[in-house]
Amino acid sequence: MRLSVYVETGRKRVYAGLLAWPGWDRGGRDEAAALRALVEAGPRYRRALGRVAADLTPPDDIAMLEVVEHPRGNGTTDFGVPAVGPSTDEAAVDQADLGRLVAILRAAWAALDAAGEAATGHRLRKGPRGGGRELEGIVEHVVGAEVSYLFSLGGTRREAPQPGDRAALADERAAAVEALSARARGEPVDMGRRRARIWTPRYFVRRAAWHVLDHAWEIEDRTLP
Numbered sequence: 001m002r003l004s005v006y007v008e009t010g011r012k013r014v015y016a017g018l019l020a021w022p023g024w025d026r027g028g029r030d031e032a033a034a035l036r037a038l039v040e041a042g043p044r045y046r047r048a049l050g051r052v053a054a055d056l057t058p059p060d061d062i063a064m065l066e067v068v069e070h071p072r073g074n075g076t077t078d079f080g081v082p083a084v085g086p087s088t089d090e091a092a093v094d095q096a097d098l099g100r101l102v103a104i105l106r107a108a109w110a111a112l113d114a115a116g117e118a119a120t121g122h123r124l125r126k127g128p129r130g131g132g133r134e135l136e137g138i139v140e141h142v143v144g145a146e147v148s149y150l151f152s153l154g155g156t157r158r159e160a161p162q163p164g165d166r167a168a169l170a171d172e173r174a175a176a177v178e179a180l181s182a183r184a185r186g187e188p189v190d191m192g193r194r195r196a197r198i199w200t201p202r203y204f205v206r207r208a209a210w211h212v213l214d215h216a217w218e219i220e221d222r223t224l225p
Contacts, residue, residue, distance in 0.1 A: 014027060019086055027121045044217065049111075082206075091200075101184075
């Protein structure tokens with residue numbers, strides 16, 4: 001059975017993602033490259049999610065994908081971040097959907113934690129020009145982004161946990177799950193001075209899980225023996 005995907009097209013960058021599997025999004029310079037990257041990432045995505053993806057059979061060929069939607073990308077897309085989800089991300093979230101979304105998000109967090117633990121005490125390979133964040137910098141970047149994502153979801157603005165503060169990190173993640181649950185229940189959001197549109201629960205998990213997994217895989221790929 002073919003898997004439904006969407007393709008977000010910017011002027012310089014294209015992202016492809018699975019409608020039913022938030023966080024499984026890969027980019028390329030054009031649609032064909034993004035779809036190839038999506039297929040290549042399938043087994044890795046399934047491993048990262050573990051039991052959550054027990055019923056997922058990753059495709060081994062682009063022919064097994066069906067592009068059903070082409071949202072138009074924006075400057076964030078061209079910067080290197082999938083920023084415009086499919087229309088299905090606007091759908092209501094029932095209790096079963098919520099449980100699945102939370103499970104995917106938690107699996108992504110666990111993958112990042114495992115990658116960080118495995119890399120502790122090792123050097124990270126530099127990029128072709130000698131650049132790239134060190135391990136602590138990568139984790140700090142992801143956590144900082146998640147705090148911003150939480151606010152975009154409708155949660156309360158909060159300070160990012162300090163590096164190594166496991167209790168604060170657990171509290172931040174619990175706040176994300178609570179905000180996700182509140183949005184799924186349709187609870188009103190105090191807009192205050194907010195200017196941007198509030199993210200939907202499905203888009204929040206799509207964006208957050210992609211970002212977490214992207215950097216978990218970066219850590220794995222750059223860790224030296």
